[in-house]
Amino acid sequence: MQQIPMPYLLFLGDVMDPLAAKTARGIHVWRPESCVGQIRLATDSVSLGLPEMDIATAKAQGAKTMVLGTANSGGKLPKHWIDSIKTAIRAGMNVANGLHQGLNDIPELVELAAEHHVELFDVRHMRPELDTGTGIPRSGKRILTVGTDCSVGKMYTSLALESAMRELDLNADFRATGQTGILVAGAGIAIDAVIADFISGAVELLAPANDDNHWDIIEGQGSLYHPSFAGVSMGLIHGAQAHLLVMCHELG
């Protein structure tokens, strides 16, 4: 599976809405050691409180990938962000992107990246060749987070479990199935973007056979109750072959 090189420089653009920075915030909360600094296009943009730095400085401090960590409505890439992306590429940094619009769909960026030997990661489309699920039993232990709705904390719960289990010296790995999760982990499969036939097969690939004492903690998506996304949740349940399901529910 493709791996996004860390550490990151978090690009926050000129977004004012704190909710729009949830990807950058997720990375910062769960992988602070992988965040060299932040870069903003306006002094009143949202901030994570990370060291403010330009691309050259971040590169000098070891940043390997600039991550577009904010979402604007519509998931499109604002034209004036392109200049920053080009500067990062020219500085020899990879660029990772969770927006719907792909960096790899912009020919001038693809050319520039090839010229500078760096990679463009569109996490919604970052996946190996997929196949249908087999349902064949496999070794290793797996936890899947499920929920009574979308956006009830399945990613945070999964990452909190990983963190707590590692503190107990358990051999545990978070397996990402959504954009933010993939940027946190540096790898994964955006499960809602795969072809319907391959949902469970993608999960089998994401959390393959492992040592008997190894735990994969698989990030759930959607909910069996959700009119849009129940199919994705169902495919996750089959593909995960989980030993434990952790149910997430919004309090109140």
Place this chain on the structure above:
Amino acid sequence: MQQIPMPYLLFLGDVMDPLAAKTARGIHVWRPESCVGQIRLATDSVSLGLPEMDIATAKAQGAKTMVLGTANSGGKLPKHWIDSIKTAIRAGMNVANGLHQGLNDIPELVELAAEHHVELFDVRHMRPELDTGTGIPRSGKRILTVGTDCSVGKMYTSLALESAMRELDLNADFRATGQTGILVAGAGIAIDAVIADFISGAVELLAPANDDNHWDIIEGQGSLYHPSFAGVSMGLIHGAQAHLLVMCHELG
């Protein structure tokens, strides 16, 4: 939704295995009035017992679309079939194809079709712009066929229901979700080929709001018990908002 013009000329190629002709057979069983004739590339190929005719004759008898009605292993388009496809295009016939490999991926066929003002239908990829499902209640009545496994007769059951309900003067329409079903109906969405996020949304589009006394009979896919395809089945259940589920099970 795109509509494949009927009647059809059924192209059987040089396939010897009767099982490989199940698409052509399905069309012939359920829409005999839409089959002008058959064309084969060898005298010992499988036959449906339809009048044997060349492309010019079929065209003269009113055939509007040549349907590739047999599958070879691997779902690839044999090179020597291309000549027949070109002849059909030059004769002014559309060509419809249920194989994985798309006619629209072969530039010389795309060019030739444009030149002769005919269309190439790749039924696995024939679909309108999709969106996520809404779950909003809608008018009209819907039946969904479900099953304890794949390949237990969900398409045949759906078409048998349509036929029997029409005999009772009920206002009933079969809604196709698989390759053969789409060729039988001349329209539909190959639900296993849509992006996971859009499964239920595709079903809402396929069987939209309708008259209160109108029945849509939606062709089910997979099974909630199936390790590969349960996600597709679940999305169908949510998207269909069915008044009746008809369970299909293999006897014995």
